[in-house]
Amino acid sequence: MTGVRDIVAPAMPAERLAMLRILVGAYGVIYLFARIGAIVGSTRYPAAQFEPVGLSMVLEHPLPAWVVIASLVLAIVSGVAFTLGWRYRVMGPLFAAVFLWVLCYRNSWGMPFHTENLLVLHTVVLASGPSAEAWSMDARGTALPEASRRYGWVVVAMCWATALTYFVAGWAKLSHSGLEWVTSDTLRNFIAYDNIRKAELGAGYSTLGTWMVAHAWVFPPLAAVSLTVELAAPLSVLNRRLGMIWCVAAWGFHVGVLGLMYILFHYPILGVAYASYFPVETLGRRILARVRR
Amino acid sequence: MAREGWRWRVNAALVWVGLTGAILYPTIPDEDGFPLSNYPMFSTPKGTTAKIYHVVGFTSDGRGYPLSPEMVGTDEIMQAYQTVKLAIRGGRAGSLCKDAADRVASSREFAEVTRLQVRIDVFESVHYWEGDRSASKTRVLAKCGVSR
Structure with missing residues (x-):
């Protein structure tokens, strides 16, 4: 019988944790590059729009532009070190802290981008464990360590963070709307509203979602499936197969959100959010085998 | 197991407890934020x-x-x-x-x-x-x- 210890800290290969460090770190660095315009652009918003969230709550006023740019540069440089596993004991926590700082500041202008929450939480979890003991600059010239619970707890903690964020989203629907969220027209009205907002702000909107608004019967089953995926998320850490099934369902949920509302949750859609549920080290081994050939 | 030491276990316990508390916390004051949120978008009843x-x-x-x-x-x-x-x-x-x-x-x-x-x-x-x-x-x- 599986005990709690085997669920929260199973023995896992160091390469799995290393591969997760590489995937999440590289994703974070690429994401920062992709958002340079938005982050630097925030220095031009009026100060009256500043509504600090997270770490930015220590600030009473917006930062000078040079501090924002310097933070961004530090985040990118430490992110590269995090990904490569270079001086990880310092660079891992440094990247997690600066990444969190930069994203908190970027989210402090009236619009929290929930698409970034899980990415930054995963980074913090990876930085708190021994994620650079394989496939890293720090581990060059050393033998691969044996599989251990020391690596497994970090991987499962990432899964747990993923599961809890979905659970909280489902819980919010139940606590704010009760089961009416499923049985009423709430989902239909949200899809109609969100697409109007996009159309009336001169942006692209979902033609599929707006077409479906005319078919009210579709929405209660869709709402039921969405809520089930969210509330069932904590079960995904109980065993590997259940976790993989849940990942497919959650990924499908995001594909549905993209199709109906034109909202791209990039981190889960690209699969990186769910990587901790899978034996991703096989991908790394294949790449290494090809490189060495 | 004993040879692997106790430090990682303390670290793991602290991270697990901290992570769980932090992610669940926004549901108590029911507040949105970053990176911890109660995910209020699309959760409240919505009219036409x-x-x-x-x-x-x-x-x-x-x-x-x-x-x-x-x-x-x-x-x-x-x-x-x-x-x-x-x-x-x-x-x-x-x-x-x-x-x-x-x-x-x-x-x-x-x-x-x-x-x-x-x-x-x-x-x-x-x-x-x-x-x-x-x-x-x-x-x-x-x-x-x-x-x-």
Whole structure:
């Protein structure tokens, strides 16, 4: 019988944790590059729009532009070190802290981008464990360590963070709307509203979602499936197969959100959010085998 | 197991407890934030009216076009929406209009636009997608011209 210890800290290969460090770190660095315009652009918003969230709550006023740019540069440089596993004991926590700082500041202008929450939480979890003991600059010239619970707890903690964020989203629907969220027209009205907002702000909107608004019967089953995926998320850490099934369902949920509302949750859609549920080290081994050939 | 030491176990326990508490915490005060959130979007009951805060550009013959997010100073649709909403709520609709007019003046996409309105429009959301795109209520908060 599986005990709690085997669920929260199973023995896992160091390469799995290393591969997760590489995937999440590289994703974070690429994401920062992709958002340079938005982050630097925030220095031009009026100060009256500043509504600090997270770490930015220590600030009473917006930062000078040079501090924002310097933070961004530090985040990118430490992110590269995090990904490569270079001086990880310092660079891992440094990247997690600066990444969190930069994203908190970027989210402090009236619009929290929930698409970034899980990415930054995963980074913090990876930085708190021994994620650079394989496939890293720090581990060059050393033998691969044996599989251990020391690596497994970090991987499962990432899964747990993923599961809890979905659970909280489902819980919010139940606590704010009760089961009416499923049985009423709430989902239909949200899809109609969100697409109007996009159309009336001169942006692209979902033609599929707006077409479906005319078919009210579709929405209660869709709402039921969405809520089930969210509330069932904590079960995904109980065993590997259940976790993989849940990942497919959650990924499908995001594909549905993209199709109906034109909202791209990039981190889960690209699969990186769910990587901790899978034996991703096989991908790394294949790449290494090809490189060495 | 004993040889692997106890430090990682303490570290793991602290991270697990901290992580669980931190992610669940926003459900208690029911507050949104970053990176910890109660994920309030799309969770509250939603009626059939859609209240839209936006900037509309008009040509000299009176045709209206919603301005793209870039004209409001961002390339992100949701940030643009919040920028307009916060400007209206903060009594800054006039300055938002002038800033947008400056951007429109140098934009090829909106070359025919001669004046702007910062406004709140209310639509019947289901009717809107059935073809009736007229606003049931409109409030204009600021008007400005585009000088080229």
